[in-house]
Amino acid sequence: MAKYQGIRNEKQRYCCSKECIKAVLIFFNLLVALCGLAVCILGVWLLLSRRNYISVLTGEMFFLSHFLLTACGGLIFAFAVLGFVGIFLNRIRLLSVYTGFLVALLIVECAVCAIGFVFAGSLQTRLQESVKESLLNRYRIDPDVTRAVDRLHSELKCCGSVSWRDWRESAYYWNNSRATTTEESHPSNIFHQGCAVRMAQQLYLNLLAVALCALGMAIVLLLSIVLACSLIHTLRELRLATK
Template structure:
């Protein structure tokens, strides 16, 4: 009877080991995906996102990168802990899983806060955010000390094929457009459908993106990106529940290892 019990326990431990190994493999891949989303956000979108005067969105991206790196390291540690059958390593592994879970929860909360900030229920607050973007574009564009803003505005208008915050007429309030430095431009050259030097001098729908402002297109982009961040976070958090359960079960099945 004792031998049967030991064999049954050994069989259960082996099954748990392989389940945890499979989990760690997919967990490692998920970590790479999370890190890629964070890096993509920072590398490709951070410049014009900075125009919104909010650090919450950027903080969410940094958390995703950190969480992705920790996930990949944790996946490797989990494999080592599983096959070496050391309870001490399993404890460290479980703590890391818990920390990652908390990071994902924080990222989710920040994403929600940012969503409420950028897409509030109150139309008045939403109008204020749009007005802030207009002021940033019209007052800081082409200022010598605001090179990053200028670059961000140009990239925003070209990538989203838009002109101005609300519409192209916003640029009539621009300090740069009113100055001699604009060389009679009515819009920045980045508003042109085909960018050439001084193309912003010609005010015609065939030349300038007149329909729709950048703020609406930026809103749509952020909405979609927040959905991606939320889906990735929820998906990995759901998978982690199984990982923590497998770890607890294996921990109980293993005999204590000497330190």
């Protein structure tokens, strides 16, 4: 009788522990799901808002990074749903897969942030080279580049790569007497700030926002990993106590 009472008390202790851990883990997993959804929405917004000139003027790298951001957000949300299933059904295998994904995501997130900040210093230089090459050699020759450059100048209120003087080196400038006359006679009618500078400013702000979100998400992931491991351990102990 005493042995049965001891087993029953042990089961009650593990059950109470399990329910407490599950409640907190559900909350943090909800945060993970919301983070994934937010990352997905951010990626879609960046793709739609910049697809007219980012991929044309800077190559596919920035466009691909926005696409990967969207895909990662969707993957995070999908695994968060898997986490909810494992939590509510008390499935140790699902919780193990979910925990492994969170660990991998945390490692990848730290690596991507480190790489991003390493290359952030050369961001403006690369943008200047890419935009200037488009202005000098492809404007009025490639229709896609022409539309992208015009849209870039209009939306960001900028001119040239580093400044409006970049146009003086372009084939379009020397082949278009009207453009030559306008820039030399009326420089006040054009924007003076370079487009690469404006683009770099926007991307720096995006990097800062992503870094802050990544920091918050890393904390949520770390706590979720600890809670998921605790729940797995508690479920295993409860099964042993039941046997």
